[in-house]
Amino acid sequence: MGVSRREFLRVVGASGVAGSVVGVATSSAEGSGAVVPSDDLMGVLVDVPKCIGCRRCEFACKEAAMQASAARGETKEAERFKPDAIEAFEDKSVFDDEGLRRPEPHCYTKINRFPNPEQPDKPFFTKVNCLHCVDPACLSACIVKAFRKLDDGPVIYDAWKCMGCRYCMVACPFGIPQYEYDNLWTPQVRKCTLCADEGNPNKGKVPACIKICPAEVMTYAKRSDLLAVAHEKIRNEPDVYQDHVYGEHEVGGTSWLYLLPHQYSIEELGFLELDSKAPPRLTEAIQHGVFMKFFPPAAWFALLGSMMWVSRPGADQDGEPTGEGHH
Amino acid sequence: MSEHVLPVPVNRKFFTRGVFLLIVLAAIMACIAVYRFLFVGLAGATNLNQEYPWGIWISIDVATGVALAAGGFTTATLAHIFHREHYHAIARPALLTAMLGYTFVGIGLMFDLGRPYNIWHPIILWHGNSVLFEVGLCVVCYLNVLYIEFLPIVCERFQDDLRFPAIARYCKWLLPILGKVMFLFVIAGTVLSCLHQSSLGNLMVIAPSKFHDLWDTPICSLLFLLSAFMVGFPMVIFESMYTAWCFKIKPEMEILSPLSKYTLFFTGLYLAVKVTDMLIRGSYVYLTEGSIQSYAFTVEMLFGVAVPFFMLLSPKIRNTPRLLFIAALLIVLGVVMNRVNVFLIGYQPPYATVSYIPSIFEVAVTIGLGATLMLVYRAIVTFLPVISHPDLVARKA
Ligand code: SF4
Ligand code: SF4
Numbered sequence: 221m222g223v224s225r226r227e228f229l230r231v232v233g234a235s236g237v238a239g240s241v242v243g244v245a246t247s248s249a250e251g252s253g254a255v256v257p258s259d260d261l262m263g264v265l266v267d268v269p270k271c272i273g274c275r276r277c278e279f280a281c282k283e284a285a286m287q288a289s290a291a292r293g294e295t296k297e298a299e300r301f302k303p304d305a306i307e308a309f310e311d312k313s314v315f316d317d318e319g320l321r322r323p324e325p326h327c328y329t330k331i332n333r334f335p336n337p338e339q340p341d342k343p344f345f346t347k348v349n350c351l352h353c354v355d356p357a358c359l360s361a362c363i364v365k366a367f368r369k370l371d372d373g374p375v376i377y378d379a380w381k382c383m384g385c386r387y388c389m390v391a392c393p394f395g396i397p398q399y400e401y402d403n404l405w406t407p408q409v410r411k412c413t414l415c416a417d418e419g420n421p422n423k424g425k426v427p428a429c430i431k432i433c434p435a436e437v438m439t440y441a442k443r444s445d446l447l448a449v450a451h452e453k454i455r456n457e458p459d460v461y462q463d464h465v466y467g468e469h470e471v472g473g474t475s476w477l478y479l480l481p482h483q484y485s486i487e488e489l490g491f492l493e494l495d496s497k498a499p500p501r502l503t504e505a506i507q508h509g510v511f512m513k514f515f516p517p518a519a520w521f522a523l524l525g526s527m528m529w530v531s532r533p534g535a536d537q538d539g540e541p542t543g544e545g546h547h
Numbered sequence: 548m549s550e551h552v553l554p555v556p557v558n559r560k561f562f563t564r565g566v567f568l569l570i571v572l573a574a575i576m577a578c579i580a581v582y583r584f585l586f587v588g589l590a591g592a593t594n595l596n597q598e599y600p601w602g603i604w605i606s607i608d609v610a611t612g613v614a615l616a617a618g619g620f621t622t623a624t625l626a627h628i629f630h631r632e633h634y635h636a637i638a639r640p641a642l643l644t645a646m647l648g649y650t651f652v653g654i655g656l657m658f659d660l661g662r663p664y665n666i667w668h669p670i671i672l673w674h675g676n677s678v679l680f681e682v683g684l685c686v687v688c689y690l691n692v693l694y695i696e697f698l699p700i701v702c703e704r705f706q707d708d709l710r711f712p713a714i715a716r717y718c719k720w721l722l723p724i725l726g727k728v729m730f731l732f733v734i735a736g737t738v739l740s741c742l743h744q745s746s747l748g749n750l751m752v753i754a755p756s757k758f759h760d761l762w763d764t765p766i767c768s769l770l771f772l773l774s775a776f777m778v779g780f781p782m783v784i785f786e787s788m789y790t791a792w793c794f795k796i797k798p799e800m801e802i803l804s805p806l807s808k809y810t811l812f813f814t815g816l817y818l819a820v821k822v823t824d825m826l827i828r829g830s831y832v833y834l835t836e837g838s839i840q841s842y843a844f845t846v847e848m849l850f851g852v853a854v855p856f857f858m859l860l861s862p863k864i865r866n867t868p869r870l871l872f873i874a875a876l877l878i879v880l881g882v883v884m885n886r887v888n889v890f891l892i893g894y895q896p897p898y899a900t901v902s903y904i905p906s907i908f909e910v911a912v913t914i915g916l917g918a919t920l921m922l923v924y925r926a927i928v929t930f931l932p933v934i935s936h937p938d939l940v941a942r943k944a
Contacts, residue, residue, distance in 0.1 A: 362679075364669055382662060525730075
């Protein structure tokens with residue numbers, strides 16, 4: 221909370237007209253050009269065929285979120301994250317009963333099951349959560365910049381800034397951010413933080429889901445290294461993996477990378493076929509290009525002003541508030 | 548000639564049967580407001596879900612509201628910037644509609660926001676990359692411009708009011724100052740309107756994978772701007788005729804029919820750009836898809852743009868009050884459909900298992916906002932000099 225308050229004051233302090241203009245100028249400079257994944261960017265490689273569907277990551281995730289909320293003093297919220305006993309997560313019936321399982325406001329990650337046509341006793345399991353895009357649409361969309369992308373990758377959310385317009389939910393290509401509609405006064409946008417949110421005991425360490433996984437499905441390392449590893453695995457075991465690292469190029473790249481079984485198409489496993497272009501590149505180009513560079517508001521103003529002057533009637537007896545006619 | 552008729556307060560009984568209906572609808576909305584803000588929150592009041600974060604409060608109350616308030620800046624541009632003095636009579640009613648329209652956009656937005664008390668945050672937390680931020684900032688600035696533009700009307704009303712000598716003196720002092728600087732605000736109003744009307748069209752472009760290809764085009768913001776130009780005067784025509792009908796005065800066809808010629812031009816332009824865009828992107832293949840989206844698009848373009856365009860081509864229709872009213876109404880409804888299509892029908896979240904149907908509360912609030920707007924409009928034209936009409940002056944004299 222301390223950091224947020226400091227930042228709040230800093231922002232308020234800088235919000236004089238001059239400060240604001242500079243702010244917009246710098247952010248529009250950021251807005252141009254494609255975002256290249258930096259070398260420091262960490263990532264997670266998910267080896268989907270290795271997953272055994274034990275759902276311990278779901279437990280660990282809820283536990284970490286609970287501890288983080290408690291550390292921030294959000295007792296009520298912590299209560300909502302509180303997981304059942306870990307044994308309860310052994311229950312496999314959820315895969316049959318719940319359809320395609322999607323994240324929920326107080327459950328950032330979910331496991332889904334897909335039958336294995338070749339080995340019926342070894343079904344596939346996929347894990348869904350925020351992919352921590354390299355160039356996140358949620359971040360670009362947010363009217364108050366409530367999302368930040370940390371240098372090492374996590375996309376995290378500052379609830380105090382949020383006004384709850386839910387444009388981030390519209391923008392996210394993966395349908396990840398979840399809203400606490402049932403919270404009357406302080407609803408938050410909820411999504412995986414890669415355990416980098418304030419108060420999270422795993423902050424700066426390996427995220428909870430990765431740490432708990434008994435099958436070592438996920439690897440947490442530099443994104444560039446993970447990509448090399450992924451492609452090598454595909455080369456060595458073409459009969460296990462499909463020749464596609466999901467997240468390498470989708471929406472401009474994501475921090476989470478998936479090695480998928482070759483038996484299924486991307487979509488059959490609940491993933492989406494997405495363009496390799498990051499959506500914010502187009503909207504920001506339109507916004508900055510058209511409105512700021514080629515046809516800036518000041519030019520409009522001058523143009524309309526001169527039109528007003530040129531078309532003014534010879535004498536303006538009505539006293540209509542047309543100003544320039546009086547000169 | 549009508550342009551020399553000065554605006555006067557409408558001297559009519561305020562409480563009519565229609566007004567009582569509006570009061571009832573507004574009261575229902577007030578009750579729902581209490582229910583939504585103090586008891587159940589968004590979960591209880593709306594049918595929004597994780598896949599459909601935006602419902603009719605955004606697509607109708609906010610997005611459509613902004614579009615339909617376009618009569619304000621289009622008329623101001625025509626009358627004050629291009630000095631078409633002939634149209635001064637409609638400038639004030641159009642200004643009032645825009646002012647109320649944007650005010651109610653703000654109120655509608657408050658209903659929808661999860662943390663409405665943070666609505667002012669964009670003013671301190673600038674995010675220049677966010678399309679929504681640009682929309683929001685321009686709307687806030689424009690709302691203030693509209694209030695300033697409306698100030699002379701209030702001052703005129705009170706400058707000779709002997710009951711409040713202090714206020715009258717202040718109004719007398721303020722009026723000439725406002726008259727001198729008003730041109731700055733008029734131009735600012737046009738610039739701000741063009742900016743946010745177009746940016747509004749850029750909002751859904753950030754979600755190309757969810758946004759139906761019939762509407763998802765990089766020039767969506769241009770189309771929004773052109774449709775705002777298109778719908779401005781039809782809104783004025785619709786409202787002017789409706790007001791005339793309510794107050795039992797003659798519609799001012801000598802102003803409205805020449806106005807509809809501009810609409811003819813803008814409708815033709817919009818139609819041409821929209822069809823060209825469809826041809827270039829090849830999105831016409833979706834027209835035969837047989838989905839709700841394909842029907843919605845067809846109806847929007849056919850009845851909301853093409854039919855009124857061809858209607859307005861005929862001078863006879865432009866000069867016949869009833870037919871002109873129908874053409875204007877079709878364009879207005881066409882733009883309503885377009886905004887709902889872009890923000891709701893054309894939005895296809897990939898993991899949706901249930902679709903979004905607005906709750907009874909959402910519908911009642913949307914209707915209630917419209918009713919309250921009409922109520923306030925009626926109250927203001929009854930007490931302030933907004934409408935100028937030969938019949939009204941005659942009656943006063
Ligand atoms: S997956 Fe969605 S929520 Fe996560 S960073 Fe990307 S856009 Fe944001
Ligand atoms: S809901 Fe909050 S985080 Fe999401 S876009 Fe709106 S203000 Fe930003």
